[in-house]
Amino acid sequence: MGGAYTGRILFVDLLSGKQRVEELSEEYVKTYIGGYGIGAKILYELVRPDADPLGPDNAIGFMSGLLNGTGALFGGRYTVVCKSPVTNGWNDANSGGFFGPELKKAGYDGLIVTGASQKPVYIYINDGKAEIRDASNLWGKDTVQTLEGLIEETGEKKLRAAIIGQAGEMLSLMSCVINEKHRAAGRGGCGAVMGSKRLKAIAVKGTGKFSVAKPDEFKAISSEILQSMKDGPMAGMIQGFGAFGTGGGTGGNILKGDTPVKNWGGAGETDMGPSEAEKLATLAYDDRYNTGKYACANCPLGCGAHYSVKDGKWPVPDTDRPEYETLGAFGAMMLNSNAESVIKCNDICNKYGLDTISAGATIAWAMECYENGIITKAETGDIALTWGNADAIVEMTQAIADQKGFGRILALGSEAAAKKLGKGFEYLQNARGIELPMHDPRFAPGFARTYRYDPTPGRHVKGGSGIIEMNMPPDLRYNVKDKGQMDAGNTFETEVQNSAGLCAFSNFAAPPGAMARYIAAATGWDFNEKDLLDTGKRIFNLRHAFNLKAGQDPTEDILTKRATGEPPLTEGPLKGITIDIKKQISQFCDVIGWDKETLKPTRESLEEIGGLEKVIEDLYGK
Ligand code: SF4
Known part of the structure; x- marks a missing residue:
């Protein structure tokens, strides 16, 4: 196999039973990285804007991260991507465990499933060979029973599988995808999307190996991370x-x-x-x-x-x-x-x-x-x-x-x-x-911008200033002056972190700049901090464009009012706090290059980022 990634995406259509492999150029991978970066690029062009999220026209992707399987510390996460049946817009949900690296070892950077099957099925990928198999005997079973059943059926003791339980089968809009019994691609109803396709599981077994372009540099970065976990500024939290x-x-x-x-x-x-x-x-x-x-x-x-x-x-x-x-x-x-x-x-x-x-x-x-x-x-x-x-x-x-x-x-x-x-x-x-997740914007105000304006609304793992403010003293936390750069910068970094398959906690564990250097050492690309931020901005805009194309109006007031303190609480530690969300989005627009009235990216900003030609065409014509 060689290299840090396979450059191959497997497409399986459950209606026709056909499969095909798309080869990705190095330039393509460098532009969209992996995980939901590549997932957003594919689904933006593949899923019709009016597709019913629970219909056969929706697609669901299981995307490994760029650094999965390379030995990068914290580099084991993969992402499920689809149109969400909850928000009717873009959805990505990531999970840890071993599924992402195994998918790569089996020969693919990602799997995209389209159509729907008449009867329950699972997809089995074994070292590059993919089959659609009957899952009638697994339908109705929980995620633990299903994993045990798949291991028995395939005879692979170390099988890795992304599975839905009964909640996904019954199309619960809160259903998720589980791997290794307890790791969850939790949010946005992706379990129901699998259920609507009668797709019980993706089971994978792979023996491929990956090599990194600059092993000494790669190893040195890993050592720096381990050292920072011992004595870096966030060492106490990480050890906790x-x-x-x-x-x-x-x-x-x-x-x-x-x-x-x-x-x-x-x-x-x-x-x-x-x-x-x-x-x-x-x-x-x-x-x-x-x-x-x-x-x-x-x-x-x-x-x-x-x-x-x-x-x-x-x-x-x-x-x-x-x-x-x-x-x-x-x-x-x-x-x-x-x-x-x-x-x-x-x-x-x-x-x-x-x-x-x-x-x-x-x-x-x-x-x-x-x-x-x-x-x-x-x-x-x-x-x-x-x-x-x-x-x-x-x-x-x-x-x-x-x-x-x-x-x-x-x-x-x-x-x-x-x-x-x-x-x-x-x-x-x-x-x-x-x-909404369990971090209150009235405590760390940046979460208000993220919850309302991220292309996957209501998430706590999308970067932004909120995650930084959590560890700030109150005078800095509630100071809204000039936070656009911090908000957007951390958001763009998080886009790449998620697309590279790195865990959010690597943020606290690794010294500044480690992620760009890791990517450069793994791939051999010339890839610095600016490249990382530009790439994150591109991926963020791509996900935003998916929602625009689906007809969503980003100016719509979609966040319920308690989260922003309207009205403020009258007692307790958050007493009297109201978030100035208008100021937050205005500052964010200044950095990302969106029109402040429409919250759409300007043509100039998209042209400057590059790699978004189809988005420009859809928004502004040729
Ligand atoms: S820190 Fe992240 S990568 Fe490590 S076990 Fe926890 S979720 Fe998994």
């Missing part, structure tokens, strides 16, 4: 993630205002005080349940852990440690400090293939509706959705997973559920219909 996962500091996050509380209407300290908040932090119970750490491919940190809850109300002998986002969504958002109930809900979500952020946030929305008499026991099937009711939370999560009773409605996600019921709109907390 390694010891307790992302949820070690959840208690502190709730108390200082980072974690939204009570469906974004409450506040840490006042609604959830220290004694309750600290019960949710993994720090409080890790030694009780932890049965062993795990890490994604080539990760020196390893933020994952297997858990075993042996007794109590919800025993789960073989499960995984919940992430911070899950602890926020199933915990603070519902004033629920019962950690074992969150571990149980996390287990249900992973097995059935549900996004924990959307599932938890949707129940939190239903809870506020219930507490205000908008939803009654007659509708919930006697489940009392009162704040902090851990039994009700677990019962409702199972009902959503099974799509039984009221769970069938909540499986649509909060916005579609409100539409179905014709009520509860005033308590929705989302951006273009997708539930």
Whole structure:
């Protein structure tokens, strides 16, 4: 195989059963990098603007990152791309584990699936050879059972597979794609897109090897990263993630205002005080349940852990440690400090293939509706959705997973559920219909710009100034002067990081400039920091253009108001804070080159970036 990438994309059409391989030039890979960079380029041209996300005209891509399989530290993530059935626009969701590197080792930088099958199928790729196989015996099984079934059927003990559970089969708009039992490409309903194609799994086995162009330089960068993890400015945080996962500091996050509380209407300290908040932090119970750490491919940190809850109300002998986002969504958002109930809900979500952020946030929305008499026991099937009711939370999560009773409605996600019921709109907390993640813009204001204006709205892994502000003192956090460069710069870097298949935590672990040097050393390209920022800007514009082509108006007010403090909270750590989102987007436009009235990229800015000829033609003609 040789080199850092394969330069090959496999296309499989489930309607005709045909497959073809497209060879990519070096220039093409350098322009769009990999992951969702190449995914956006392909889907922009392939998916019709009016395609039904749950119809055969939608395409779904499984895209490895440029650095997957090269031995780059933190370089094990891949991305699922498609048109989202939640936002009706661009969707990408990335996941760790080993699937991305395995796909490359099997001979492909990405797999694009089009059409839909009549019967359940899975795609098996074994060292370059791809087959569509019958999955009737796997349909109805959860993600763990499916993986075991695939291993048995293929005889490959180290098989890697991207799988949907029953949630994706039943087209839940909160359904996701799971690999290695616990790693999730969580957001935007990509599980339902697979389900609509009756595509149960992508199973891969590969033995290919990759080489990097400048091995000594590559090795030196890895050593710098390892050193920075020991004594760099973020070493403490990184070591904390390694010891307790992302949820070690959840208690502190709730108390200082980072974690939204009570469906974004409450506040840490006042609604959830220290004694309750600290019960949710993994720090409080890790030694009780932890049965062993795990890490994604080539990760020196390893933020994952297997858990075993042996007794109590919800025993789960073989499960995984919940992430911070899950602890926020199933915990603070519902004033629920019962950690074992969150571990149980996390287990249900992973097995059935549900996004924990959307599932938890949707129940939190239903809870506020219930507490205000908008939803009654007659509708919930006697489940009392009162704040902090851990039994009700677990019962409702199972009902959503099974799509039984009221769970069938909540499986649509909060916005579609409100539409179905014709009520509860005033308590929705989302951006273009997708539930918001667990970092509050009233704490780190930059998240407001990201949640509202990223081409995948409502995400916390899209860079921007919010992620930097989280570690700033309040006077700098709330200072809105001239943050456009910081906001856009970190966004563009994140575009490349995600497309290269690097984990978001590499940001904190690696010294500045390491990513561009890693890419240059792996590929042999002349690729510096400016090239990296230009490439990120190109990928961001490409994803934005997908939404414009699909008919979305970026000026539309798609972010619900609590997140920006309209009106501001009257107590707690975020008291009195309102975000000046108009100023944020104005500063962002100055850097990216968008028209401030229409929020469309100007022709000049697109021409300057290059590699966006089709976008220019669609927006401005030839
Ligand atoms: S830090 Fe965690 S999510 Fe990131 S690559 Fe390592 S194990 Fe995977």
